[in-house]
Amino acid sequence: MSQTWMITGANRGIGLALTMELLRRGDHVIAAARDPWGGALAELAGVHVGELTPLELDVTSDESVAAAKRALAGRPLDVLVNNAGLYGPRDRQSAFEMDFDAWREVFEVNVYAPLRVAQAFLPNIEAGSGRKIATISSRMGSLGGNPSGAIAYRSSKTAVNMVMVAFGNAVRASEIAVLLFHPGWVQTDMGGGGADIPATESAAGLIETIDASGMAETNSFRTWKGETIPW
Ligand SMILES: NC(=O)c1ccc[n+]([C@@H]2O[C@H](COP(=O)([O-])OP(=O)(O)OC[C@H]3O[C@@H](n4cnc5c(N)ncnc54)[C@H](OP(=O)(O)O)[C@@H]3O)[C@@H](O)[C@H]2O)c1
Structure with missing residues (x-):
């Protein structure tokens, strides 16, 4: 049965690939982006009339x-x-040199925003039947992964893992599964052209893994293929 998914940052990269794959298989997508009426989303909206809802959203x-x-x-x-x-x-953003203003900005997007968005749309999730909130974190936030460098980004992903685990425990009684993912090293503006996998592969894996997830997987930190990652 077709489902309604909301994706933030849906205009490019992994968010756009998730949107395209969900539309391809017949789901409805609320494509949230700072500019949801331009570029690739505008083209998709023209083809998938009534199946894609553009939503302006600065997280x-x-x-x-x-x-x-x-x-x-x-x-x-x-x-x-x-x-x-x-x-x-x-x-x-190294141990020896840090742009602190930029670090704050990274936390705004990667740490505070996922909770702000989850809180805002919790009533919509409670009204639906899928009952899942997934956050795209990163393996780079894993304390068990021998981390070095990229301190602003890494610390933001470590922090969002904690934020969403706490959120997941708070909504457990409502049977809403809260999931954390590493999407792979993906060929996007962020991942760069030399990354391991195309966004289409990451998106397909994420959707398959999210589909197969329920309360047994709440508060898990896994790859796009469903493999567990150390915190
Ligand atoms: N690519 C990788 O290898 C990789 C690996 C691990 C984790 N991740 C994670 O995967 C997610 C997607 O990454 P990506 O590779 O697709 O990155 P990307 O190509 O750089 O795209 C980033 C997306 O985030 C949106 N965004 C940034 N700030 C925003 C804001 N304030 N409000 C709304 N949207 C905002 C961007 O929108 P605009 O176009 O408006 O800027 C864009 O849609 C991120 O959470 C990233 O940390 C990626």
Whole structure:
């Protein structure tokens, strides 16, 4: 049966690939982006009339999230995917040099926003039957992965893991599964052209793994293929 998914950062990269794969298989997608009416989303909306709902959403803005919440009031959602993310500066986030303003910005997008979005759309998830909230984290946030460098980005993903585990425990009684994923090293603007896998492969794996997940998997941290990652 067709489901309704909401994807943040749906206009490019992994978010766009998730949107395209879900539309291909007949699901409805609420494609949330800062500019949901331009570029690839505009083309998709022209082809998938009635199946794709563009939603303007800056995940770092209380006002933008409140407006999006009003726009979706009363509409059941089966799956929410917190995908929007920011890597931060390529050079100044090391042990010896840090752009602290950029670090704060990375936390705004990668840590605070997933909770802000999950809180805002929790009533929609409670009204749906899928009852899943997935957040695209990263293996780079794993403390068990011998981390070095990229401190702003890594720490944001470690933090969002904790945020969403705490959120998952809070909504456990409502039987909403909260899932954390590493999407692979993916060929996107963030991952770069030399990354391991195309966004289509990551998206297909994520969707398959999310489909197969339920309360038994709540608060898990896994790859797009469903393999467990150490915290
Ligand atoms: N690519 C990889 O290898 C890799 C590996 C591990 C984890 N991840 C994670 O996977 C997720 C998607 O990454 P990606 O590779 O697809 O990155 P990407 O190509 O750089 O795309 C990032 C997306 O996030 C959106 N975004 C950023 N700030 C936003 C904001 N304030 N409000 C709304 N949207 C915002 C961007 O929108 P705009 O177009 O408006 O900027 C864009 O749609 C991220 O959470 C990332 O950390 C990626």
